[in-house]
Amino acid sequence: MQQRYAGSTAKYAKYANVDPWLRLNRERVQDLKLHRSAPKRVLDLGCGGGFFLFILKKLGHSVLGLDIDQAPLFAELLDVFEVPRVVWRINAFEPLPDLGQKFDWITAFSINFNLYYPGERLWGPAEWDFLLHDLQRHLAPAGKIFFGLNPSFGGNYYTPELRDFFSRRGADVERARIFFDRGVRF
Known part of the structure; x- marks a missing residue:
């Protein structure tokens, strides 16, 4: 797979070099202390x-991914890793599909579903409020959300208004990290 994508100019080809991405994600797992927790x-x-x-x-841990089906490389990696994925585009003011279970953790790293193109505008509190309410439907009691x-x-990463919104909803906000350690406060 790495050789096949080595000369590619495709935006996502960099992910074929799996070692740095595995290292980065190992650190993410450790940062969230999921390497030392009971199965979630x-x-x-x-x-x-x-x-x-x-x-x-x-x-x-029991895992499920949710993403669009845009990059063939991602489908290949998911197959190699044997990671299940629901193909879905996250849009403002649209609920996620029924995923058939509640989750102890909902995570999202390096997201861009919160960006409007081509107007180059970020989601505001109304869009995030809708998403957080919807995610609450999918969250187990005492569940956590990390963006x-x-x-x-x-x-x-956000406007001052959005930072205040996340804080009012109970998030710990630090640079790119938005962490609802005790669920969302409505």
Whole structure:
């Protein structure tokens, strides 16, 4: 797979070099202390090639990815890693599908579903409020939600208004990290 994508100019070809992505996601697992926890049910939004979920699965967690089916490389990686994925696009004000279970953790790393193209505008509190209410439907009691944001068009992760919104909802907000350690406060 690495050789096949080595000369590719496709945006996602960099993920064929799996070693750095496995290292990064091992650190993510450790940062969330999932390497030392009892088995959890984890939903990863925008799972990409499934690196994070692959590591969790090896540690005994039950995993499910959710992402669009845009990059053939990601489908190949998910197959190699034996990580299940629901193909779905996250859109503002649209609920996620019925996933058939509740999750102890809902994660999302390096997301871009919160960006409007081509107007280059971030989701505001209304869009995030809808998503958080919807995610609550999929969250087990005492479940946790973690978002690792991508920088926006101007290089910031969120507006001051959005930072305040996340804080009011009970999140610990630090740079790109939005962590609802005790669920969402409505």
